[in-house]
Every structure is written in C-alpha cells, then in structure tokens.
Amino acid sequence: MNNIMKARVKKIFASTKSLKIKPEAILIKNGIEGQLDSTFFYLSGVRSGLFEGCSIIAYPTGKVCLLTSKLEEQSALNTPYIEIETFGTNDEYKQLLRKKLLKVRVLGINYNELSYANYLWIRMTLKNVKNVVNVSKAIGEARCIKDEIEIKELRKSAKIASNTFKTITSSLKENMTENQLASIINHDLEKQGASGPSFQTIVAFGKHSAEPHYAPQNARLKKNKLVLCDYGARYNRYCSDITRTVVFGKADEKIKDIYETVRKASEIGLKRVRVGVKASDVHNAVEEYIDSTKYKGRFIHSTGHSIGLNVHDGASISKKSDVILEEGMAFTIEPGIYLPTIGGVRIEDDVIVRQNRPEILTNVSRELIEI
C-alpha cells in the first residue's frame, strides 16, 4: 500500500523535469477550512480530519512525511501509507520542519493553493531554503491521471450520484420548490455514504435552467416545465458530477428538439474520448455539431473538466486546453444548450479515459424522461 503514495510522489517529481531548478523536497502546507490544499489529501490518503495548518513533506525518493497537530493525530494514524510526526506548540512545529528539511536548499511549493501568509511563514521558518520553486503544474499533471485507488473512489462516488437520480424522479411534485428538491438530493447522497454534495447542488425549474451555474431558490415546480439537476457526491473526498434534465409532465416539440440535439452532442463527445486524442478536439467536435444546428452559439461553456479530489480538478476539455487524453484521466462530458426564453438542457456524465472508448462512471439513461 505504501507504494501507492510513493508512486504519486514520484509522478510529481517526474513532472518537475521541465523546471530549471529542481526541488529537493516538496512542502504542502494546508490552509484553514475553505483553503485546504487537496494535494495534502492526495499525498497523505487521510480519510477524515481537516488538518488545518498541518504539513506534508514529499521527497524525491517517494517518501512522505505528515506533520500533524495533536488535534488531528488520531485521524492521521488512520492512514497506512506514510510517516507521521506530531507537534504540540508552534515552536515544536517549526523545529520539526527544520529538522525534516535540514539539507534542502530548493523547496517545491504549491503556488496555486498556498496562502501568502503561509508562504511567508515557510520563508521565515526555513532560512536554509535558498530557492522556492512552483510545483503546481507538476502536481496538476500528476493528479490528472488517476491511479486504481482513486478510480475506485470515483466509481463509487459516481454510483451514489447515479442512484440519487431515481430518488429525483420519484420525488417530483407539483409546487415543490427548487430548494426542497436540492435538499432531497443532498440527503439521498448522504444516506448512501457520501460525506455531502461535491458542490452546491443545482436544481433549476423552467427558464432558470438556462443559467448554467444557477443557485436553487424558492421557485415552484409547474407542469410541463424543464427540471435540470446538476449535482454530485463527495465520497472519501472524491467528487462525482452529473447533470440530467427531465420534463415534469409532457415535453413540447421545442423542448424535444433541444433535448435531442444535446443528447446527440453528448454521444459525439463520449465517442471521441480515448487515449491520444486532444481534449480540444473533443470539445470542438461537440461545439461544431451544436453550431451546425439552429442552436448555433447556444453552447456557452466548455465540454468538460477533470474530476478528482476537487470537482474542478485542474484540466479542462475546452477549445484552449492543451491536454492530450491519457489512460486513467477522469473527466466530465457535459454539453448543453441554453435559450433564455425557454430554458436549458444539459446532460453530464463522468468518464475515465481508456484505450478505445471511455469507461462511463455515471449510469443513468440519457433519453428524454417525462414524469
């Protein structure tokens, strides 16, 4: 099991190849809640605990050391993967850190996630460090390709979200509010073992569905209107992200036509996903198809994003993406069409990139459902 963390660390150091100065160690210092660095959890494998202000040190040999406060010691001991060191006071913390990084002159830090206060704290604490280098890109590249343990968590997370779709269809009632349905979704995810939703659940009735990042309100469900639900589970810290759009009652011809176009776009996107393909090509194929219909210009976001410890895990399937798909990458595929006067339709699935066709993690019909 130790080898899993070792492999993750080595993957990050291998990705630092392009840096002019190579880090001799990487320090991940966690922020406070709301500013936690998910790489801290990637490299520690701790399942519970917040670990505010705690640190991870990773060495090129693959060794990982977790420096934890007494508050999180019990949670830290639950991870079988790594070395644990506990500190009491802030002075003990600093001494421990200096001891662990005694010979390090070039230190890798995660610019994207480190607060400026913590950056200064590191510089003040580690006077022997002459250079800090940004390892954010190397971390992003390494984390983009999921290992077997991560894929297992993603599968389970997507399974929970897929199951919740049945609860959605059986819960729709005339005059219920968006907030009520959102809370049913969140509760259902948690009942199945999720720690919560992976982001604020989107429930949009009628025209509200034309707003891709709509936050649910107290709008009431009316007959023959669109119901767009975009939600996901967080399971052992791993995120799923699924969207389905259904009609409460009967779909009119306009809605049927929009839906069918999005369904085809989703098929086109899913079919394109395989090892060696440019992420931008996947996006362009989806966009070109939608732009060839009367909905030209109504697909207003990118086709997908990577998922993992974060729901937006760093990479995207978009026009400007330079990612080339590799075995084990995890992405969403989520085309949509948005018409302010009618509403929006989006279909979103989670996939793992494989050689010939993607492994689709979410398991819910993509056909139009009228309830």
Ligand SMILES: [Mn+2]
């Ligand atoms: Mn998404």
